[in-house]
Amino acid sequence: MSGGTLVRAAGAVVWRRSSGGGEVEVLLVHRPRHEDWSLPKGKLDPGESWEDAACREIEEETGVVGALGRELCGAAYTVAEGPKLVRYWLMSVVSDRSAERRPDDEVDEARWCVLDEARSLLDHDLDRVVLRSASLAW
Structure with a gap:
């Protein structure tokens, strides 16, 4: 990749077991600006670590x-701004308020699948x- 400033972004495959400890579910987001379903991710703020x-x-x-x-x-x-690098991690749920999150211009729906x-x-x-690499970890 060449040209432009490197756009750095970080995200995760957020996962849980379905009720009763059954199948693995992952959390996807719908982005209205792109009209697509994707893994949640976003750009790093200046001075912010990838993990943060x-x-x-x-x-x-x-x-x-x-x-x-x-x-x-x-x-x-x-992307339009130049080359983009996204790093992903597995993420287990500590607290889930996805059902309470209000839709906005960035993400209008989050869905467990x-x-x-x-x-x-x-x-x-x-x-x-990325999802396949996560599935190898379960």
Whole structure:
């Protein structure tokens, strides 16, 4: 990747067990500006660590406070501002207020999905690659 300033972003595959300890569910977000379903992520603030940004962005976009686990594969691609690098972690749920989060211009819906549903709902192949790397950790 060349040209432009590197855009740095961090996110997570937020997961839980469905009620009764059954299947793994992951939390996806719908972004109205892009009209897509994706893994929650966002840009780092100046001076912010990757891990702090991941935690902040997940809470802002989903209402979930989580604990970071191991780092997953990342994603690199080009956006209008230049090259973009996104680092992802596994994140377990500490506190879930996703049902109380109000829609906004950035994220208008957060949805818990079982893995098969998440794979089909995600709009970007890179997100499916990250989700696959997370599924190998369970």
